[in-house]
Amino acid sequence: MNRKRHRLVPEAFGQKRRREGGDVEADPLRGESGSARAAVAELVRLFPRVLFEDALPPIALRSQVYSLVPDRTVADRQLKALQERGEIRIIQLGFDLDAQGIIFTEDYRTRVLKVCDGRPYAGAVQKFLASVLPACSDLSFQQDQMTQTFGFRDPEITQLVNAGVLTVRDAGSWWLAVPGAGRFIKYFVKGRQAVLGMVRKAKYRELLLSELLGRRAPAAARLGLAYHVHDLIGAQLVDCVSTTSGTLLRLPET
């Protein structure tokens, strides 16, 4: 009887230990409590540059920053400070007024210049990047601001819209935009629905985070599972429940 007991108990613990080894990578997903700047730097590393052939600057989302920095008010205030210092730009992604993209200003500038090289609107874009970007750190620009303060004429503003640097918001006001971001937004929306669908199809509509990250990414999630999971957690599209086996992602009841 004693022999049996000794054999069973170490086996049970052994199995758990083996599983823990695989878990270590997944749970730091929730354990980050650094600054917003560190969070953005890390998220930017998750962005798949190869997919877009380096034409797009690496974009992180605001909801992803919330998943890495647990206190949202602190995260918002730090992002606002970074925005005011000119280190990051916040871009309104078209599909959801709530989802905002965060890009480092340097990345944005280099990529936009590269994309607009040799095109007819290159002059207007360079003037915009040199004069407007450093001066105004807002998400949007108004008509009188562009014409009077920065001296842009109407044809030049049309060229900027054609280049993809500005998107129309309202009569006489424009959002800042990333040229060529349409593909990114398409992959992002499809990927978000695909990863959410993985949780929805699970039994009881809940999945352990470690198991979700261990699964094969569905074909629609081209930006990577980790990228989408950060976004789902931060946007509160799934509830995070901490259990003894790690974090559990559960769809909210409503």
Add this chain to the structure above:
Amino acid sequence: MLSGGSDGVMVLYDLENSSRQPYYTCKAVCSIGRSHPDVHKYSVETVQWYPHDTGMFTSSSFDKTLKVWDTNTLQIADVFNFEETVYSHHMSPVATKHCLVAVGTRGPKVQLCDLKSGSCSHILQGHRQEILAVSWSPRYEYILATASADSKAKLWDVRRASGCLITLDQHNGKKSQAVESANTAHNGKVNGLCFTSDGLHLLTVGTDNRMRLWNSSNGENTLVNYGKVCNDSRKGLKFTVSCGCSSEFVFVPYGSTIAVYTVYSGEQITMLKGHYKSVDCCVFQSNFQELYSGSRDCNILAWIPSLHESVPDDEETSTRAQLNPAFEDAWSSSDEEG
């Protein structure tokens, strides 16, 4: 407490817990039922006591009227008729120089009705869609905040003829913009408004499932993030802020529960579960520090602060009277007490 229901009935309750039991029912003192000749025809949306005493109260309803009642006789003192359904009304709690009631209707104009003269001649123009909530500032008697379905929330000084003071902008853009038409407070309809008890900050909730805290003197978004505050109400949502707590709390109806957040840090404290259907409104009584909430399941629940509960003693089977120690008498009839 005054309450209005979706069948047009209004009931007055006595909130005192005279039975000293932990679970008690508040009795209805009187009611304006369906048999009353002047009862509202449709749902009563907003009710408010006259701010200075309980001799009068006002009620507005989907039957396009605002009625002013005398409490002691339960008769109508005055009626204001409008062209559109009334979503919300509010009378200033600190006003001494005016008796204006601000009324938000389905039309884009905010109407100000004067109780003294009985006319509603003052109109505030600026919104483009229906006005879902109005609230006077508890600090300045002429400052009014309005929230509309066109995603905008505006602050007005009613003495000024030229328009609103500030349109709240969630992105805190540069104030040099001459055209404020693009400023939005939320990415959906703005459903509810509540000033903090000192009037320095304003909370707004919107159908984009967000709640925002604004500095009411310059209209700046303080960027306090409460997370997702579910809001599917198509009418106004009545939420409330505590008054007299060391860090103020905001109580927001969240589906069939009530979510409690600290106002200035955005942290969610708890969710109060008790209703069976969606909660529509809640109100805080600062004298007793109690919260009352009304819901679609036809119940009004009273939430009282839970004090330190004594461990039940198995030996004594005593039905100890539950009394809030804040209200206990320290008075003794003995002559020796110094």
